[in-house]
Amino acid sequence: MNEDNAIRIEGLTVRYRGRPAVDGLSFDVPTGSVFGLLGENGAGKSTTIKTLLGLVAPDAGRVETLGLNPGKQGEEVRRKVGYVPETPTLYDWMTAAEIGWFASGFRPDAPGGPEGTQGRYADLIKGFDLPADRxxxxxxxxxxxxxxxxxxxxxxxGLLILDEPTSGLDLLVRREFLESMVDLAGSGRTVLLSSHQVAEVERIASHVALVHKGKLILAEPLDELKARTFRVSFTLDGPARPTSLPFGPEWQLIDADDAPRQSSWLIHATDREAIAALRGLPGVTGLEVETPGLEEIYIAYMRRRVPATVAPSFAAVLA
Structure with a gap:
């Protein structure tokens, strides 16, 4: 196992009825990180998670979970990983306490054995204010x-995989739970969190990946993503717009929101200096550069609007 990464995904493709639910996905989840997996409904997040657990077989590519091949060692993977699906399947006829006792027998290798697992479970349901005998x-x-x-x-x-884990939780419990994920990562454990609650992910994640229609848009440390993404707002002295843009390897246009005399673009750049050339565009009279939040970055990548008027070569790059 590569101790630097709790999860490795290389070229993962999963098809349902001939259509790719996951299409050539590749990223690593570093050990000790809180990794946010973001994407719209149907983006392939849950399919990716099920593949990591050995519950779905890939059509192409390779995955490793804690150094194991889930396709061949799925049972061992599921013994080592804590997993919360969006809708947990529970035995309704058991009480909250009984299901904890029942489940502890399946994890004899957990710290403290079944007794240790039962003790931690009892503490958790007490902390969640759950009635043990109901x-x-x-x-x-x-x-x-x-x-x-x-x-x-x-x-x-050592690895916790969560698929929309805070669905149905009240605000206070959700906040306390998410903060506990940071504590887990601080102790060397790894958390993979799939969620549509972008603001929650931003508060706790150290790394993020954005997926759209099964394809990876980006995967990088959250601090680096925010440090290299800029909202650039500029005003024009008339309705005419630049027909050529200083596009280069230093920056990439993510999304453009144009109005008659005002434009707001989201740009991924090496640094602020890389977008300084925009100040010299014909007709630009003012320019402001700000740092957007993760939710704005996420929405921009989903929209991918092009400027109202661009040179054909630039439009081809965006396409």
């Missing part, structure tokens, strides 16, 4: 989500 079928959606989280966390796994 049947699962009598719990609310939010309470059931808390049971699923407690079951995943109780064995003290």
């Amino acid at each position: 049947k699962i079928k009598a719990l609310s959606k939010g309470m059931r989500a808390k049971v699923g989280l407690a079951l995943a966390l109780a064995p003290d796994p």
Whole structure:
């Protein structure tokens, strides 16, 4: 196993009925990171997660989870990983306490053995304010989500994979749970978090990957992404727009929002100096550069609007 990465994905392709749900996906999840996997519904996030757990077989490419091949060692992978699906499947006829006792027997290799797992589970459901003696079928959606989280966390796994884990949780519990993910990473554990709650991911993630229609848009440390992404707002002295742009390897246009005398572009650049050439465009009378948040960056990559008037060569690059 490469100790630098808890997860490795290389050229992963998964097809359903001939159509790619995941299309040539490649990225690494560093050990000890909180890694946010972001994308719209149907982007391939859940399929990717199921492949990492050995629940779905890839059509092409290679994946490693904790140095193991999930396609051949799926059972061992699932013993080592804490996993919370978007809708956990629970035995409704058990109580919250009974399902913790039942599940602990499947993780004999967890720290402290089954007894240690049961003790941690009891502490977790107490912290989540769950009634231990109530049947699962009598719990609310939010309470059931808390049971699923407690079951995943109780064995003290080195890797935690979460698919929309905060769905159904109230605001306070959601915040406390997310903060606990940062503590886990600080102790050397790894968290892969798939979520559509971009603001939540921004608050806790050290790394992010954006996927769209099964394809990778980007994967990099969040601090670096934000340090190299700029909202550039400029005003024009008339309705005419530049017909050529100083495009180069130093910067990439992500999204353009044009108005008659005002434009706002999101640009990924090596640094602020790399976009200084925009000040010299014909007709530009003012220019401001700001740092956008992750949600704005995410939306920009999903939209990918081109400037209202650009040179044909530049339009071809954007396409």
